[in-house]
Amino acid sequence: xxxxxxxxxxxxxxxxxxxxxxxxxxxxxxxxxxxxxxxxxxxxxxxxxxxxxxxxxxxxxxxxxxxxxxxxxxxxxxxxxxxxxxxxxxxxxxxxxxxxxxxxxxxxxxxxxxxxxxxxxxxxxxxxxxxxxxxxxxxxxxxxxxxxxxxxxxxxxxxxxxxxxxxxxxxxxxxxxxxxxxxxxxxxxxxxxxxxxxxxxxxxxxxxxxxxxxxxxxxxxxxxxxxxxxxxxxxxxxxxxxxxxxxxxxxxxxxxxxxxxxxxxxxx
Numbered sequence: 001x002x003x004x005x006x007x008x009x010x011x012x013x014x015x016x017x018x019x020x021x022x023x024x025x026x027x028x029x030x031x032x033x034x035x036x037x038x039x040x041x042x043x044x045x046x047x048x049x050x051x052x053x054x055x056x057x058x059x060x061x062x063x064x065x066x067x068x069x070x071x072x073x074x075x076x077x078x079x080x081x082x083x084x085x086x087x088x089x090x091x092x093x094x095x096x097x098x099x100x101x102x103x104x105x106x107x108x109x110x111x112x113x114x115x116x117x118x119x120x121x122x123x124x125x126x127x128x129x130x131x132x133x134x135x136x137x138x139x140x141x142x143x144x145x146x147x148x149x150x151x152x153x154x155x156x157x158x159x160x161x162x163x164x165x166x167x168x169x170x171x172x173x174x175x176x177x178x179x180x181x182x183x184x185x186x187x188x189x190x191x192x193x194x195x196x197x198x199x200x201x202x203x204x205x206x207x208x209x210x211x212x213x214x215x216x217x218x219x220x221x222x223x224x225x226x227x228x229x230x231x232x233x234x235x236x237x238x239x240x241x242x243x244x245x246x247x248x249x250x251x252x253x254x255x256x257x258x259x260x261x262x263x264x265x266x267x268x
Contacts, residue, residue, distance in 0.1 A: 022253040033066040035086075038073055040201035041125070042086045042266045046259050047205065048129060049081030053212070059129030060109035063201050064117055070094045072117055076103030085268040094118055108168045115174035116181065116197060123197045125204035134194035137215035141190050144214055146235035147227050151214040153207070153243035155235040158186035161195075185243075186211055202256065203248035210251070 027033035041063045053059060057078050065071040071093045075084055090101035094114045098105065109128075116126050137144075141162060146155045161180040168174060177195070181187045186207055187195040194211050198204030221227040230238070241247070259266070 020250065022250070022257075024249075027066075030067040037063045037066065037124075037201060038086050038089055039267060040256070041073055041089060042084055043256050043259050044127070044201050044205040045075060045081045045084040046263050046266050047209070047255055048127075049083075050259065051131075051209065051212075053129040053131040053208075054081045055130040057106065058108075060106055060113065061125065061127040061201070061205065062109070062113040062117070063125045064123070065091065068093070069121070070118075071099060072113060074105060074109055074113065076101065077106040077109075079103070085266050087268055111168045111171050111174040112177055112195070113174070115171055115178040119175070119178040120181075120183075120197065122199065123204075124199050125201040126195065126197045127204045127208040128189075128193060128195045129208070130193045131208075131212045133216035133219060134188075134212050135192065137219060138188050138190055138192055138194070143188065144211070145218060145227065146230040146232075146238075147218055147221055148214065148230075149238055149242060150210050151217065152230060152235045152238035153210060153247070154186055154214065155239040155243070157184050157239060157243055158188065158211075159184050161187050161189045161192075164189070164191040185248075198248055199245050200249055202252035203245055206248045206252040206255075209255070 025036055027036065041061060044061050048054065059081065060074055062072045062074040065073065071091055073089045073091050076088055076090055079088060090103060090105050091099045092105055092110060093099060096110050112128060113126050116123060141160065143158060143160055144151050144154050146152050159180055159182065161177055165173065177187065177189065185197055189195055194208060196204050196207035196211060198207055
């Protein structure tokens with residue numbers, strides 16, 4: 001995780017005693033890293049709940065276990081994002097066996113995330129929910145346009161999975177989504193919603209949050225008139241400023257600090 005995080009790619013102005021107000025994590029043991037990932041995962045769920053990304057029993061975020069790479073942690077099915085704590089998280093392997101936890105998991109979560117984690121060793125975390133603007137935008141069957149600086153984080157770095165075949169309950173469908181995602185960091189699943197991945201929970205969660213808001217911004221702009229696109233050269237340059245791993249990780253930190261102060265019981 002830490003090897004891909006570089007403040008130099010995010011326009012950090014030097015000269016202060018500390019370049020950023022957050023410490024890039026370094027771990028002494030696998031257990032310490034596991035606990036960190038689980039705590040970040042619980043915090044991401046609380047934030048998704050706060051932002052209204054929950055929709056009944058739909059939606060899931062996963063994080064790969066740092067020791068057992070063919071296993072990942074995720075949320076129990078039927079538990080509201082706003083209530084999830086570290087102790088509620090479930091550990092499952094790529095065969096669907098629950099190795100730790102007391103509750104069942106969402107079959108769609110397993111079908112999608114197991115295949116993404118299997119296909120992409122670089123992916124530590126992945127997020128998918130049925131948030132309102134993401135699923136509304138997904139019905140258009142198109143990619144995000146580079147309309148804003150924030151949307152440029154996805155310029156040339158997301159795909160359209162243009163084939164809705166119902167609720168994803170089979171791993172073969174998850175495999176098709178993973179193949180469609182390729183090496184990009186996000187996908188618009190047509191008539192379904194958004195999917196993002198990252199080298200940390202922080203990164204995957206931030207990409208989801210800002211992608212949802214970029215969908216909202218584009219829908220508003222399209223309703224108001226004819227949006228003016230950022231030109232390709234400038235969009236590509238902006239992507240390299242706001243769309244790389246450190247930018248995703250760093251952008252999540254203020255949100256994480258806020259939810260921890262507001263809801264410290266997430267660590268229970």
